[in-house]
Amino acid sequence: MGVSKEDVEGILTSAMKPTHLQVVDTSGGCGASFEIEIVSEQFEGKKLLERHRMVNAALAEQMKEIHALSIKKAVTPSKWNPIPKVQEE
Amino acid sequence: MARSLANTVLKGIIGSHHRAATCRTLCQQGTIAYYSVSSDAGTHDDFKSISKLADSDISLKDVVEKDVKENPVMIYMKGIPEAPACGFSSLAVRVLKAHGVPIASRNILEDQELKSGVKAFSHWPTFPQIFINGEFIGGSDIILNMHQSGELTEKLKGATTSNTVKRDD
Secondary structure, three states: OOOOHHHHHHHHHHHHOOOEEEEEEOOOOOOOEEEEEEEOHHHOOOOHHHHHHHHHHHOHHHHOOOOEEEEEEEEOHHHHOOOOOOOOO | OHHHHHHHHHHOOEEOOOOHHHHHHHHHOOOOOOOOOOOOHHHOHHHOOOOOHHHOOOOHHHHHHHHHHHOOEEEEEOEEOOEEOOHHHHHHHHHHHHOOOOOEEEEHHHOHHHHHHHHHHHOOOOOOEEEEOOEEEEOHHHHHHHHHHOHHHHHHHHHHHOOOOOOOO
16 A cells, blocks of 8 residues: 555644645655645754755654655744845855 | 675766776775776776676665765756756756856666665755765756755765765764
């Protein structure tokens, strides 16, 4: 039995308490490939690699069946709706 | 195990540029005979027979450790840089190539034990996996993200000008 989009959403919701979560099933129905956007307070102070590791860890059990997991965004709420960036060089 | 390990090394690191230096270093270790690597080294019969590795105590962890230490930019991927066998590996290679750095690679599809060994080494579940200056960077999402943010350019500066090995402990 494959992993469903709902499974992934459920696990990430309880593990990461996201303020925004978007899981897209990119497998064409077989449930083995997902794209994720996740926004959570738990990412605060964590580097990009650590944030990805947190998502991977939450889905560790499912990863055995998931063929591809693409984490498009894993950010904190403050980074999610940023005030338009003013880049100062 | 030993035989498979030997294969791991013998299949060799496939660089998008000449990787003779890597081979020479392996050679100096007395583990395998010197060979030159062409872009299709991964499948060449010449690389399947010679081995003293079977008698050595080199472990997969050692193989990976050595790879990432000796190659400023090391990628474990599905397929080879010239012919990636997966969209994510392809993406990672394209990103790295855009920076014009020499890339060393191993094809994890050729070796299940190498695949497991790399996963255990980095504690990362998927491929590709990219190491810069011995530091585990992440997979294709992260490398793309760092490319877009400009962070990758900074990382790679060190990879081309310095042999300093940083550890991601």
